[in-house]
Amino acid sequence: MEFISQPWAWYVAGPLIAIILLLMNYFGRGFGVSTNLETICTIGGAGKVSDYFKKDWKEQSWSLLFVVGIIIGGFISSNYLMPSEAIALNPDTVKELAELGFADAGGSYLPSEIFATKNIFSLKGFAILIGAGFLIGFGARYAGGCTSGHAITGLSSLQLPSLLAVIGFFIGGIIMTWFLIPILF
Amino acid sequence: MKNIRFLILGVLFGIIQSKSEVVSWYRIYEMFKFQSFHMYGIIGGAVIISMLFMQLFKKGIIKNYLGENIITKEKKKGFVRTLVGGTIFGLGWALAGACPGPMFVLIGHGTTTILIVFLGAIIGAFVYGLLSKKMPN
Numbered sequence: 001m002e003f004i005s006q007p008w009a010w011y012v013a014g015p016l017i018a019i020i021l022l023l024m025n026y027f028g029r030g031f032g033v034s035t036n037l038e039t040i041c042t043i044g045g046a047g048k049v050s051d052y053f054k055k056d057w058k059e060q061s062w063s064l065l066f067v068v069g070i071i072i073g074g075f076i077s078s079n080y081l082m083p084s085e086a087i088a089l090n091p092d093t094v095k096e097l098a099e100l101g102f103a104d105a106g107g108s109y110l111p112s113e114i115f116a117t118k119n120i121f122s123l124k125g126f127a128i129l130i131g132a133g134f135l136i137g138f139g140a141r142y143a144g145g146c147t148s149g150h151a152i153t154g155l156s157s158l159q160l161p162s163l164l165a166v167i168g169f170f171i172g173g174i175i176m177t178w179f180l181i182p183i184l185f
Numbered sequence: 186m187k188n189i190r191f192l193i194l195g196v197l198f199g200i201i202q203s204k205s206e207v208v209s210w211y212r213i214y215e216m217f218k219f220q221s222f223h224m225y226g227i228i229g230g231a232v233i234i235s236m237l238f239m240q241l242f243k244k245g246i247i248k249n250y251l252g253e254n255i256i257t258k259e260k261k262k263g264f265v266r267t268l269v270g271g272t273i274f275g276l277g278w279a280l281a282g283a284c285p286g287p288m289f290v291l292i293g294h295g296t297t298t299i300l301i302v303f304l305g306a307i308i309g310a311f312v313y314g315l316l317s318k319k320m321p322n
Binding site: 070137 | 197199217221236258262264269273275294303311314318
């Protein structure tokens, strides 16, 4: 039980993710998450507005079940497998974040400065949450995939578009982390 | 009902992401600041081992459950779409500290505010769909 309750190291998680990819392929499907965002638009009736969404979403039901599973996995983990939410961050990271006003970096999984429920009711807090989501959804669909589809599936199958997309992920991530987050907070 | 297997794989994938802390905003910040090996080890490790699996798929050594060869779908090509789309995605990934997989994990954690991020992502995918024909590839 010790192993289950401890945080899992990279050399445990990396291979396990590869095994998920292996099993998805064994069962006849690819490994990827962000297509579901489009499928949810289709279910919501987006096909009436744009032909782009005129698809039979039932063909994607396997993938929707995959993300429902992810939600259940998150629930099981946070309720039964995580005695502590503390994260062993690099002390430099903690110090830097403290200077930016993040009071308890690494004390839990998420900073309350962004994820406290009260932020939904402030203009800035709401704008950050919905804006970040918009960038994720728009960018993932424009690029043709996210971390699972491009970084893991695409890179491991040596696809050039995925290498470009991952370079893009890092350009965007570095701009946000190094330049925009210090302005926003 | 055979799709239940994907639900089970999803549960496992959710637990892996949660237990390895990749759903933590801080881990993503640390990664983009190059202050920790953790995320690089996870993504890099997954890529390297998957690469081996991909070779075994290609050579036909591992077949799917029907005994057919496994073919990996080709990604859409386009310099602008992948690089610009990727950059837009990266901005959102670093700000929310979550990509689409972890977004769903955090819904399972019971994080209320992630629902706003999720809503934003749906709107983003919707707006992309509307503009898709006009966007450069």
